[in-house]
Amino acid sequence: MIRSVLCDILGIEKPIFQGGMAWIADARLAAAVSEAGGLGLISSINADVRAEIRHARELTRKPFGVNIMLAAPNAAEVAEIVVEEGVSVVTTGAGSPAPYMERWLQAGIRVIPVIASVSYAIKMQQLGATAVIAEGAESGGHVGDIHTLALVPQVVDAVDIPVLAAGGIADGRGAAAAFMLGACGVQVGTRFLVADECRVHDVYKERILKASDIGTIVTGKSLGDAVRSLKTPFSKQFAKMEADPTVSDDELRAFGTGSLKKAVFDGDLAGGSFLAGEVAGLVSRRESAAAIVNDIMDGAEKCLSQAKELLYES
Amino acid sequence: MIRSVLCDILGIEKPIFQGGMAWIADARLAAAVSEAGGLGLISSINADVRAEIRHARELTRKPFGVNIMLAAPNAAEVAEIVVEEGVSVVTTGAGSPAPYMERWLQAGIRVIPVIASVSYAIKMQQLGATAVIAEGAESGGHVGDIHTLALVPQVVDAVDIPVLAAGGIADGRGAAAAFMLGACGVQVGTRFLVADECRVHDVYKERILKASDIGTIVTGKSLGDAVRSLKTPFSKQFAKMEADPTVSDDELRAFGTGSLKKAVFDGDLAGGSFLAGEVAGLVSRRESAAAIVNDIMDGAEKCLSQAKELLYES
Numbered sequence: 001m002i003r004s005v006l007c008d009i010l011g012i013e014k015p016i017f018q019g020g021m022a023w024i025a026d027a028r029l030a031a032a033v034s035e036a037g038g039l040g041l042i043s044s045i046n047a048d049v050r051a052e053i054r055h056a057r058e059l060t061r062k063p064f065g066v067n068i069m070l071a072a073p074n075a076a077e078v079a080e081i082v083v084e085e086g087v088s089v090v091t092t093g094a095g096s097p098a099p100y101m102e103r104w105l106q107a108g109i110r111v112i113p114v115i116a117s118v119s120y121a122i123k124m125q126q127l128g129a130t131a132v133i134a135e136g137a138e139s140g141g142h143v144g145d146i147h148t149l150a151l152v153p154q155v156v157d158a159v160d161i162p163v164l165a166a167g168g169i170a171d172g173r174g175a176a177a178a179f180m181l182g183a184c185g186v187q188v189g190t191r192f193l194v195a196d197e198c199r200v201h202d203v204y205k206e207r208i209l210k211a212s213d214i215g216t217i218v219t220g221k222s223l224g225d226a227v228r229s230l231k232t233p234f235s236k237q238f239a240k241m242e243a244d245p246t247v248s249d250d251e252l253r254a255f256g257t258g259s260l261k262k263a264v265f266d267g268d269l270a271g272g273s274f275l276a277g278e279v280a281g282l283v284s285r286r287e288s289a290a291a292i293v294n295d296i297m298d299g300a301e302k303c304l305s306q307a308k309e310l311l312y313e314s
Numbered sequence: 315m316i317r318s319v320l321c322d323i324l325g326i327e328k329p330i331f332q333g334g335m336a337w338i339a340d341a342r343l344a345a346a347v348s349e350a351g352g353l354g355l356i357s358s359i360n361a362d363v364r365a366e367i368r369h370a371r372e373l374t375r376k377p378f379g380v381n382i383m384l385a386a387p388n389a390a391e392v393a394e395i396v397v398e399e400g401v402s403v404v405t406t407g408a409g410s411p412a413p414y415m416e417r418w419l420q421a422g423i424r425v426i427p428v429i430a431s432v433s434y435a436i437k438m439q440q441l442g443a444t445a446v447i448a449e450g451a452e453s454g455g456h457v458g459d460i461h462t463l464a465l466v467p468q469v470v471d472a473v474d475i476p477v478l479a480a481g482g483i484a485d486g487r488g489a490a491a492a493f494m495l496g497a498c499g500v501q502v503g504t505r506f507l508v509a510d511e512c513r514v515h516d517v518y519k520e521r522i523l524k525a526s527d528i529g530t531i532v533t534g535k536s537l538g539d540a541v542r543s544l545k546t547p548f549s550k551q552f553a554k555m556e557a558d559p560t561v562s563d564d565e566l567r568a569f570g571t572g573s574l575k576k577a578v579f580d581g582d583l584a585g586g587s588f589l590a591g592e593v594a595g596l597v598s599r600r601e602s603a604a605a606i607v608n609d610i611m612d613g614a615e616k617c618l619s620q621a622k623e624l625l626y627e628s
Contacts, residue, residue, distance in 0.1 A: 003626045118527040118595070138461045145528050147452045147461040149482030149491060150592035154527045157596075168463030177463060177491035179624055180617050213432040213468045214459050222557070243536070245559030278464035281432070282471075303494050307621035310493055312317045 002301060005162050006185040009130060010089060010110060011063050013037035014297045016175070017133070017164065018289070019189030020044075020067020020091055021141065021275070023264045024200055027052040031059030032197040032289035037297075040289075041091060044068040044078040053085045063088050065112075070095030083107045091133060094142060101127045114166065114187075116144025116151070118158045125159045132159065133187050136167030140190050140277040143167075143218060143226050149181065156182035170279035172299015179304060188296060190277040195289040203267025204274055207232070211280035220256070223249055230274040234259060238273075316615060319476050320499040323444060324403060324424060325377050327351035328611045330489070331447070331478065332603070333503030334358075334381020334405055335455065335589070337578045338514055341366040345373035346511040346603035351611075354603075355405060358382040358392040367399045377402050379426075384409030397421045405447060408456060415441045428480065428501075430458025435469045435477075443475060447501050450481030454504050454591040457481075457532060457540050463495070470496035484593035486613015493618060502610065504591040509603040517581025518588055521546070525594035534570070537563055544588040548573060552587075 004015035018025065018033040022045035030040030034056075042052045044066060056064050066082050068075055071094040079100040082090055090097075090104060093114040097104075104111050110130040115121045121132045134155040136148030148167045156163050165178035166187035175186045192198055194205045207230050219238045220227045229235045241247040241255060256273065263272030287295075318329035330352040332344065336359035344354030348370075356366045358380060370378050380396050382389055385408040393414040396404055404411075404418060407428040411418075418425050424444040429435045435446045448469040450462030462481040470477050479492035480501035489500045506512055508519045521544050533552045534541045543549045555561040555569060570587065577586030601609075 001626055003624055136461070136463070138464050146592050147450070147463070147482060149450070149461070149463050149488055150452050150484075150596070151527060153485065153487045154595050168461060170464075171467065173467045173495050174463055176494040176621075180490035180494055180621065181487050213465060278460050281468050282464070301625060304621040304624050307490075307494070307618040310317055310618050311615060312315055 002179070002297065002304070004184045006131065006164070009162070010039060012039050014293060015164075015185030016293055016297060017041060017065075017091070017166075017185065017187040018192050019139075019166065019187050020065070020093075021189055021193075022069060023260055024193070024198065025067065026199055027055035027059060028199070029192060029195060029197045029289060030064045031056045032195065033192070033293060034062040034064040035060045036290035036293040037062075038293045039089060040064040041067045041089075044074060045072060049074075049078050050081050050085060053081070053087060065089030065091055067091045067093060067114075068097075069093055070097060076100075079103070082109065096123075098127055112164070115155070117146065118154050121155045121159050121163075125161050129161060131162040131164060131184075133164040133166050134183070135187070136165075137218070137226075137228070138168035138278040139166055140216070140228050140275040140280075143228050148178070152178065152181040152183055167277060168279055170277075170282040170296075172296055172301070172303055174279070175296050175300035176303035176307075179300065186296075188292075190279050191283050191292055191296070192289060193276065194283055194286045195292055196286065197289045200264050201267030203269065204263055205286065207269075207274055208276055208280050208283050209286070211276065211283070213278070213281040215280050216276055216278055223252060227273070227275065228277060230276045230280065232272070232274055233270050234268075234272055235274070316493070316611065316618070318498045320445065320478070323476070324353060326353050328607060329478075329499030330607055330611060331355060331379075331405070331480075331499065331501040332506050333453075333480065333501050334379070334407075335503055335507075336383060337574055338507070338512065339381065340513055341369035341373060342511045342513065343506060343509060343603060344378045345370045346509065347506070347607060348376040348378040349374045350604035350607040351376075352607045353403060354378040355381045355403075358388060359386060363388075363392050364395050364399060367395070367401060379403030379405055381405045381407060381428075382411075383407055384411060390414075393417070396423065410437075412441055426478070429469070430465070431460065432468050432472045435473050439473045439475050445476040445478060445498075446473065447478040447480050448497070449501070450479075451532070451540075451542070452482035452592040453480055454530070454542050454589040454594075457542050462492070466492065466495040466497055481591060482593055484591075484596040484610075486610055486615070486617055488593070489610050489614035490617035490621075493614065500610075502606075504593050505597050505606055505610070506603060507590065508597055508600050509606055510600065511603045514578050515581030517583065518577055519600065521583075521588055522590055522594050522597050523600070525590065525597070527592070527595040529594050530590055530592055537566060541587070541589065542591060544590045544594065546586070546588055547584050548582075548586055549588070
């Protein structure tokens with residue numbers, strides 16, 4: 001097993017989080033990951049977050065968390081729900097958790113923000129965050145400007161709290177690499193898209209399984225809202241419109257509205273945004289969430305236990 | 315010491331290459347890296363490549379190589395010079411080495427192309443490459459579409475020849491991470507910019523030392539020529555012009571012409587392109603090339619030798 005302070009703090013067995021993907025990360029997926037020893041996360045972007053939390057609790061007695069997308073209109077509402085429902089871990093993204101920190105900390109909630117820069121990591125430590133998830137722009141969905149291999153050591157040098165690595169990790173090799181960078185845990189999103197317990201449409205799963213190394217694209221940068229997704233008719237069209245000076249920002253936003261749901265629930269290649277990270281090309285089989293957790297953590301253990309064999313006495 | 319097949323093949327002590335940076339990587343820098351046990355590389359973009367090769371040979375008896383930028387007008391000329399001068403290793407970038415492979419292989423030259431995708435790695439193996447350098451887009455200078463943490467394992471899975479990792483590596487942690495991903499060596503560029511033996515202008519060195527984690531920007535994507543550099547008045551102006559539909563591609567290209575030389579030799583912040591990778595924020599001190607080589611490799615050894623301490627018996 002991998003020794004990590006994260007396990008002691010959160011009462012989990014394996015230092016791996018499943019990313020709280022909007023419209024995707026529901027009770028079933030989160031509970032399956034937590035049951036396997038990791039930390040499952042329910043997204044605040046779900047039809048009924050309270051119902052998902054209660055459902056997850058029926059499925060597992062192990063800890064799980066809620067990822068709150070702070071830029072979403074329901075952020076304040078979900079911020080209160082997690083307190084009322086006694087959720088033990090909250091991860092945050094797309095904004096500052098400052099307005100809610102006092103309330104959460106008083107309720108004994110562990111707050112672990114997703115950050116994409118050193119300065120933001122320092123701010124989160126000052127606010128009382130338990131840890132931070134340093135997410136490189138290899139990840140699917142909303143992305144920052146710097147990538148995991150360069151970001152993680154810079155964040156580790158800048159803060160005293162534990163750092164998890166996210167973005168670009170889909171197997172034991174990536175997780176072992178993250179530990180070498182000084183991370184004490186990893187967050188994985190893309191690989192869980194093909195988990196048996198994951199709700200995404202079959203077309204979405206098939207596209208992930210077939211993706212090549214250069215199968216993703218970042219769009220929306222001109223809107224200040226850069227997002228990584230699979231190359232599909234929709235994302236290519238979005239990129240084309242984005243490069244076209246005759247298309248206004250409002251038109252572009254309108255074109256993108258609702259596109260994630262169209263991918264997740266309808267598998268709509270022409271209208272859906274199939275969010276995915278650069279590691280989609282490493283994902284090659286459908287299996288249970290537990291099998292994914294175990295493959296990543298067993299693989300990382302194997303890499304770390306054999307690391308010394310790369311050395312010899314000079 | 316780190317055990318690597320690369321050392322046996324190339325007759326070097328330490329599996330680290332210094333990137334063959336245009337206008338920057340000259341005899342003095344390359345020889346210093348080779349003297350320290352790594353593989354120094356002279357760029358084909360130098361005033362007199364033959365003179366640089368001969369000068370390096372005066373400075374070291376250890377192996378060094380030449381990086382040939384295949385898109386440059388002098389590529390065919392330099393391709394012949396390396397044969398005539400008996401250079402033992404050639405790395406290539408920005409194009410296919412196919413036209414020169416037979417000649418080089420007959421001359422006993424080890425050819426190690428820089429690649430940015432799985433398909434290109436496979437092509438290079440088919441052409442007879444000794445190894446490939448899988449370079450993620452964290453790197454300075456010309457960049458591809460995928461980043462090191464995601465790229466390296468996908469390339470390792472796809473080819474049978476050794477794979478080096480480049481992009482996002484500036485210290486022992488990054489190098490150890492690369493080995494976990496399955497790489498058998500690393501190539502480092504940005505950190506050598508501040509080496510005592512590096513010819514870049516003092517302003518260039520100062521800017522690297524002061525760079526933050528989000529201190530770089532990618533420009534030129536619209537021209538099919540994406541390049542990562544420090545955020546400076548020049549690169550910000552370039553980005554602004556690139557986003558402006560009234561600026562033609564020809565105007566944009568003209569604005570960029572000669573900008574690397576202006577950075578390297580003049581330290582010209584308004585007109586120079588200060589190429590640098592995302593790891594610029596990790597570079598904090600001037601020292602000799604040998605000290606850099608040793609710090610990276612000793613740091614990697616330390617990380618790898620302590621990896622097992624991250625594990626416990628369950």
